[in-house]
Amino acid sequence: MKSYRIAILIFTALLLGGTLRLYFAYNVAARPDEDAYLAPARVMREHIEEGELDKIPDVDVTWEHPQLVKLMFSLTLDEGDMNEIPTKIVPGKTTPLPEHSLRNSRLQTIAVSVLTLFTVALTSPLAALLLAIDPIHFQFGSTAYIDAMPTLFTALMAYFYVRAEHNMRRFLLSGVCLGVAVACKYPYAWIGVILVMHMLVYRAFSLKHIFLWGMLALAVFYLLNPYIWENPIERVYDQLTFHEAYADAQLEKDNHALLKPIDQLTEPRYYLPSKVKHEIWNPLGKLVFALAIPGTAVLLYEKSFYGWWMVLGLLFLMVWPTQWIQHNMMIVVPYTLAAATGLRWLWQRITLRIRQPVTDHAAGHSL
Numbered sequence: 001m002k003s004y005r006i007a008i009l010i011f012t013a014l015l016l017g018g019t020l021r022l023y024f025a026y027n028v029a030a031r032p033d034e035d036a037y038l039a040p041a042r043v044m045r046e047h048i049e050e051g052e053l054d055k056i057p058d059v060d061v062t063w064e065h066p067q068l069v070k071l072m073f074s075l076t077l078d079e080g081d082m083n084e085i086p087t088k089i090v091p092g093k094t095t096p097l098p099e100h101s102l103r104n105s106r107l108q109t110i111a112v113s114v115l116t117l118f119t120v121a122l123t124s125p126l127a128a129l130l131l132a133i134d135p136i137h138f139q140f141g142s143t144a145y146i147d148a149m150p151t152l153f154t155a156l157m158a159y160f161y162v163r164a165e166h167n168m169r170r171f172l173l174s175g176v177c178l179g180v181a182v183a184c185k186y187p188y189a190w191i192g193v194i195l196v197m198h199m200l201v202y203r204a205f206s207l208k209h210i211f212l213w214g215m216l217a218l219a220v221f222y223l224l225n226p227y228i229w230e231n232p233i234e235r236v237y238d239q240l241t242f243h244e245a246y247a248d249a250q251l252e253k254d255n256h257a258l259l260k261p262i263d264q265l266t267e268p269r270y271y272l273p274s275k276v277k278h279e280i281w282n283p284l285g286k287l288v289f290a291l292a293i294p295g296t297a298v299l300l301y302e303k304s305f306y307g308w309w310m311v312l313g314l315l316f317l318m319v320w321p322t323q324w325i326q327h328n329m330m331i332v333v334p335y336t337l338a339a340a341t342g343l344r345w346l347w348q349r350i351t352l353r354i355r356q357p358v359t360d361h362a363a364g365h366s367l
Helices: 003-027 034-049 053-058 068-074 099-123 125-132 135-140 148-162 168-182 186-202 207-223 232-253 260-266 281-301 305-319 325-330 332-366
Strands: none
Touching (some): 034 099, 068 099, 125 332, 135 281, 135 325, 148 305, 148 325, 148 332, 168 186, 186 305, 186 325, 260 325, 305 325, 305 332, 325 332
């Protein structure tokens, strides 16, 4: 593809993706759980303003998640309406949130999401365009949730790893990115596990280098997760067992189904807020899923990490009991890359069929 066409495609992806996300952020009321992330952000902001930085590690509102994204949200809360943000969360109840602080936190998420689009565009501009209009990514890339940032950093992790070869700087940068991602949300550690499996199978790096990579990721995770500083082993254990216990409870409550993540990918209209619901989303979701099937096969044939990420990431979502739609953010990057690869594969088949009769006809005349 010519460079100017690539530039146009990337610009279109960023413009369309940013526009969709800004529309969502400014027109959709507070979503469930946004209060759960802004509540600890308010408490942290109060500690920062009072010069009590040593109290931030003890902020235990939604303690089950690492603090990094909530700490970032705290930095842009609006002074004028910060007192309207709750400091405690009532389970099952969505608390109304003040306009300016909610908007500022959402704008942070949008900035992170657009960076994700750009990161994906460096690998495949077409995949970035598909990601720009992906309903799951533009929804959770527009709200004050904690999923957009780990999505960005796992995309960066994959980008640096795929281009590392014998470049140790890029390889170690991928480990840093994994540490940041897990410091945002724990389930994203699974993507790091997939990457290690890929490295071991294809012997991309020595065991010594893989160990160094893992230690670096662990160190970054520790440094960016103040909640665990006081007692790392006990607090990480409590966080992980909380997720396990909660997942077990949801398994009994929500009638867990293996194919639910696929339903969420192919029928996104049912999960979107009324302001952005449209009939186009479901057929678009089915089309992208149909393209991702051969695309994933091509990626696996090419021994691509993205193919592994897609398959093993989807399997994780299928067996993980809490099958909330935002968990699909874990696979939106390889999913759209697989769909773009599938579209490329289909286009090659079509053009080959079109050219074949012309070639045969010319060969007949030459005889």
